[in-house]
Amino acid sequence: MVYIKDLSKHVGEEVTLKGWLYNKRSSGKIKFLILRDGTGYLQCVAFKGNLPEEKFELADTFSQETSFEVTGKVKEEKRAVGGYELDVTDLDLISAAENYPITPKEHGVEFLIDHRHLWIRSQRQVAILKIRHRIVKAIRDFFDDRGFTLFDPPILTPNACEGTSTLFETEYFDLGKAYLTQSGQLYAEAGAMALGKVYTFGPTFRAEKSKTRRHLTEFWMVEPEAAFFDLNDDMDLAEEFLEYIVQTVLKDNQEDLKILERDTSTLEKVKRPFPRISYDEAVAILKENGVDFEWGNDFGGGDETIISSKFDRPVMVHRYPSEIKAFYMKRDPDNPKVALAVDVLAPEGYGEIIGGSQREDNLDLLLQRIKEHELPQEFFEWYLDLRRYGSVPHAGFGLGLERTVSWICGLEHLREAIPFPRMIYRNTP
RNA sequence: UCCGCGAUAGCUCAAUGGUAGAGCAUGCGGCUGUUAACCGCAGGGCUGUAGGUUCGAGUCCUACUCGCGGAGCCA
Incomplete structure (x- = not known):
């Protein structure tokens, strides 16, 4: 055969x-x-x-x-x-196969998603799944070749990692509630203090009632974390990483991209260096384009599209107001109103595919942040230990796999980027 | 949670308030180079649910259910 x-x-x-x-x-x-x-x-x-x-x-x-x-x-x-x-x-x-439901003519999205287990047989879906596979391998190769160790965080956790998102809840024997992880990052920080450079790669869960084409309740995220990295090192890593993924897919998946009718000219431009702009500069861009934007707010989907449309490759926006960022992000010593955070916005309206930051490595400042965010300190004692025993500057980021697949494949909806999407009103098939 | 839009044949969609239709799929027949092949014939419907307006409702009104998109939140 x-x-x-x-x-x-x-x-x-x-x-x-x-x-x-x-x-x-x-x-x-x-x-x-x-x-x-x-x-x-x-x-x-x-x-x-x-x-x-x-x-x-x-x-x-x-x-x-x-x-x-x-x-x-x-x-x-x-x-x-x-x-x-x-x-x-x-x-x-x-x-034999009698009356196969998916005929060669057009179908609506609802019908197709009801038959997702069969839909994945179609040419287009096969191409997407092959590209997803290649991206996953590129991610692993990239970090493996650069001295990062794969470090698997738990999926069941006792608390909300960042204290903001709504999480899926379950009963955990006699220990009360447990939650499905929304990020492996805090655990990755522990890993970085043990192994120097680590990455986590696995499913994460958000119970937010997001009803948009950019959200899933279950999605995959890769999160590198490195000791002795500052924000600039983090941004260097992120751009080299994205360039590698995109160029690898361009090299190995031409046939699949052709099936998807993807215009690859925009992907070919994904080469270092990427533009780096501050949050302040991004706000200025919005104002130049007639957006009534108030300093201190976070960007919405439309804002991100306007900002990214000014550049021909992914753009890195750094130093966001610390108020709108997670408690563990380090504040800029030169301007404590902003955090040493970075978001990478993909071109063509695909939005935020990477979110990262330098982490707060000072015990007292971190304790203060936990209080300000009204988080239960007892759950974070182990995390605080990382600052008690040989704390070092460190940084990392998270990349959403499905958003990356979606962008590289030029998809309309994230649901096509994963074999069996989980959305707010759907957990079947 | 809020704001829009939608639901008619297995699927994708039509149908001025006046007899519910087409393409694809399915079945039968035809064709020695097709490219979502083509041509002919046939079967296929309680128009999402429950009320209301009307001589008459797929069409207008109300509620509900389900779905889609957007906002918020984020990857």
């Missing part, structure tokens, strides 16, 4: 393939069966007379998504999808 992606090595040979029927066309004495096997698409041509009569008729009984085995000679054929074609000499049914 061979796979469609390897057909170039078998031109002229008779081979057997297995897969599913993607589409079928017939014209009397000739039938075209489009086979898909997860690695590609292949037009199988059944000429009457080239295969036993009963096998020729068997093809008529195959409906969309029927699984079957096919044998024939491989030849190059410009007219066919993928550039190769199979002259069928034998054909066998594996299992």
